[in-house]
Amino acid sequence: MRIEQLLYIIEINQTGSISLAAEKLHVSQPNISQAIGSLEEELGVKLFNRSRIGAVPTEDGKLIITKAIEIMNKVEELRETANFQFNQLSGSLSIAAVPSLCLSVLPPTLAIFKDKYADVDLVMLELDYPQVLQEVLCGQVDIGLVSVSRDHECKYPQLIMEHLMDCRIMAYVSRKSPLSHKSSISIKELLEHPLLVSSDYLIKTFKKHGEPNILFKLGNSEATKRFITEGIAIGFYTETGMRKDPYVETGQIIALEITGEDFGVSFRTIRLKSRHLSQTCKEFTKELKASIATLL
Known part of the structure; x- marks a missing residue:
């Protein structure tokens, strides 16, 4: 053998x-x-x-x-x-992550990790939740980073899901919008405006309160921010994902707290139970949690 x-x-x-x-x-x-x-x-x-x-x-x-x-x-x-034992961490690490994490904690995490462990080959995929889930289930990546509702329970017995942090989803409007002077907005008010959404979770939440006017279903792309900037529609992002965003820092788009519903998500890691948790993956997760701690 x-x-x-x-x-x-x-x-x-x-x-x-x-x-x-x-x-x-x-x-x-x-x-x-x-x-x-x-x-x-x-x-x-x-x-x-x-x-x-x-x-x-x-x-x-x-x-x-x-x-x-x-x-x-x-x-x-x-x-x-x-x-x-000789600080010679090597090999490869493959990661699949949702866009909101790619916008926030992943860049500094990967920079620190690569500086410490230059011999590790990193493969990074930016995908939506169903795709990340599929990549992990098929064994194509070592670890997945996803955002789910706070009360989400993993339905896959072959997976291990671990909590990283909770984060609010905020509404983002153009500085040209009449809403830009507000600090918060209710779901009822949001239903009166054209919306840009990126997930079924948001659509389901809105439909609890009425029929949303969804202009487009777009991801967390540059195009979405341009639509918001021009005042065409209201968009939605996690608070941490937009904390250092140029559009927010320059005041082109304004963040509004959403009231009337728990508009929060939970960021979590997912991996196969049957897959060996490598030392490389352990060190990456440690650096990721350290980066998250600076945001809380």
Whole structure:
């Protein structure tokens, strides 16, 4: 039994395909097939049922794969322990995050982290919540950073979700708007104006109080801020995400507190239970929490 054989069966289980596993691991398909066949012969069990549509683990295979994941996690821990003793954190770290975090705490966090651990290759994806969730569930990234409602409960038993911080969602209007002199605005008032929204959560919250006049459903993009600046519609962002935004700092758009509803979100990390929590990921999370502490 060889370590690479365990890696092969884990990857086949994740991708559902020998050919996809071979492509991802940069190994030829015949080599993987031969390695799996040798492992099955050594263990005396069939690990996968193969068909035209892919490879599905047998009941025996599922047990072996679970143990293989545990073994590979321990192997990774051993390597990291050796490297970390000499402050030689290396390898890669892949992160998928929602835009509001990419606008606020992630830039300073990544700058500090990269300065400390220059040998770590960082991969950063800016995605909306469903996409971040999918990337984590499929094992494509090490950690996901999401925003959910404060009362959100994770419905995926294979995930670990941890709280980072809570944050208010604010309404943002143009300085040209008649509303710009206000410090707060009620949901009833918001329903009287054209709105720019970026999430279904906001739409559902508005619909509790009436029918919102949604001009566009846009993400946290530059275009959204331009629409707000021109007074075309009201937009919505997290308070922390806009704290150092140039449009806010120059007074082109004004933040209003929303009353009449708890317009808050919770920022959280998500990761697979079955995926080894690397020392690299631990150090990144530590730096992230330190950056968040400066905002609270």
